Amino acid sequence: MSTRRETVRQALNESTGFRSAQDLYANLRSEGSKIGLTTVYRALQALSDSGEIDVLRTDDGEAVYRACITDTHHHHLVCRDCGKAVEVEGPQVERWAEAMGTQHGFTDVTHTVEVFGTCAACAAA
Amino acid sequence: MSTRRETVRQALNESTGFRSAQDLYANLRSEGSKIGLTTVYRALQALSDSGEIDVLRTDDGEAVYRACITDTHHHHLVCRDCGKAVEVEGPQVERWAEAMGTQHGFTDVTHTVEVFGTCAACAAA
DNA sequence: CGCAATTTTGACAATCGTTTTCGTTTTCGT
DNA sequence: ACGAAAACGAAAACGATTGTCAAAATTGCG
DSSP: OOHHHHHHHHHHHTOSSOEEHHHHHHHHHHTTOOOOHHHHHHHHHHHHHTTSEEEEEOTTSOEEEEEOOOSSOOEEEEETTTOOEEEEOOHHHHHHHHHHHHHTTOEEEEEEEEEEEEOHHHHHO | OOHHHHHHHHHHHTOSSOEEHHHHHHHHHHTTOOOOHHHHHHHHHHHHHTTSEEEEEOTTSOEEEEEOSSSSOOEEEEETTTOOEEEEOOHHHHHHHHHHHHHTTOEEEEEEEEEEEEOHHHHHO
């Protein structure tokens, strides 16, 4: 277990929402860390492989990561300007996804839901 | 409206599932078309902008496109084995996303929803 | 402790999908 | 047919991610 990996894990844990690898790297660098971009990617990959973090893709193809904070299933409302994320729940969505699955003969149904918008603060600016 | 765009639209219509731009390009080329990769991308972008086709990202960041069957807003139920996709609608989800947005002071709310599962055929195998 | 084997790291180059640039060609209106 | 505007395609540019490889840190063992 490397110190570097811990560094990345911790940086993710301190973030509320999704962070891109480049973003995390710049952040760590600006805090004085001498970590390399390669290592950030490697750490994120390792953490993702071991299921400690979630990965998803933004519409422009960038990979974003987040630490699994809670163990309850929830989704995110993300500000497309400042990146601030709010965790939201939606039982209705869960039920809908499940229903759609069984209705079409699909088993083992999972789903990803991301809601994007402009938060009040950014809308003002 | 260009002939080239029609070519791409048609190529998509003849495909059952999701196709990548590179894939479509190779395909058209092998059929003797002298179309350029740039044009394929431009056509796909235009079609996507006008809402005639759907775009989503694979896990490795590649964009894949699919002709829309209906013109209403909808989501996809995708088989994680064979890639077969079913278009599904969910008014409840739309309303929920909208509600979450306003509830947290977000404006200009959009959302992405993808449902994954194993289709009946693949479950049997 | 000391030293060799092994693992981790990071600067840099390579890759890959996608976008831009920029002449050239085609299309369209008149 | 003529000129403006749009579409085209080849090649260069781009940005995120991955591979390479030598240096540095860690480990195992005597």
